[in-house]
Amino acid sequence: MALKTDHQALMENPDGYGKRTGVCGDTVEIYLKVRRKRVEAVSYHVDGCINTNACCNTVAQMAEGKSVDIAWGITPERIMDFLETLPPDHAHCAELAVGALYRALARYQELDRNPWKRGYGKI
Numbered sequence: 001m002a003l004k005t006d007h008q009a010l011m012e013n014p015d016g017y018g019k020r021t022g023v024c025g026d027t028v029e030i031y032l033k034v035r036r037k038r039v040e041a042v043s044y045h046v047d048g049c050i051n052t053n054a055c056c057n058t059v060a061q062m063a064e065g066k067s068v069d070i071a072w073g074i075t076p077e078r079i080m081d082f083l084e085t086l087p088p089d090h091a092h093c094a095e096l097a098v099g100a101l102y103r104a105l106a107r108y109q110e111l112d113r114n115p116w117k118r119g120y121g122k123i
Contacts, residue, residue, distance in 0.1 A: 007060035008053075009043040015111065018103025022096040026052045030059065030100040034108050039063045039071050044100070051090040055079050055097035063101060071105055074098060 011031035021027040026048025033041040042060040046053050058079050063071040076094035080086050086094065111118055 004057045007043050007057055007064075008045065010045055011041070011043045014104075016104035016106075016108030018100040018105070018107060020096050020100040020103065022048075022052075022092055024048070024092060026093065026096060028052060028056055028096050028100040030056070030097075030104040032063075032104045032108055034068060034112075037068050039066055039068060044097075048096075049090075049093070051086060052093040052096060054083055054086065055093045056100075058082050058094075059097045059101050068105060068108065071101065074101060 009031075011033065014031040015034040016032035017029070019027065019029045026046070028048065029045040031043045031045075032039055042064045044056045044060060046056050059074060062074050062078070062082070076091065076098045079094035079098060080091060083094075
């Protein structure tokens with residue numbers, strides 16, 4: 001997962017967008033396309049270490065194709081369990097990736113409830 005780049009991309013007009021910067025200086029941006037309350041596509045941009053990239057890839061893999069409700073169930077612990085080899089001192093990388101996902105999901109839900117907000121500013 002650390003070297004995969006198939007989900008690394010900026011997404012135009014995402015339905016959800018979340019950004020987090022960790023105390024380590026790594027920054028993660030998560031983009032979502034959602035159709036009928038299902039995460040159709042996930043992409044991300046990361047400025048950080050290989051462990052953060054692995055966590056972002058795992059988040060993308062776990063969320064893509066799932067319902068929004070199931071995507072909310074993705075936790076840092078699930079990311080760490082899946083990766084198995086994530087060094088314990090890099091658990092914050094999983095927290096960073098999941099935090100960006102949660103922000104993207106929250107933004108999607110806000111825009112779903114208030115579609116008129118789409119035209120106001122970058123999401």
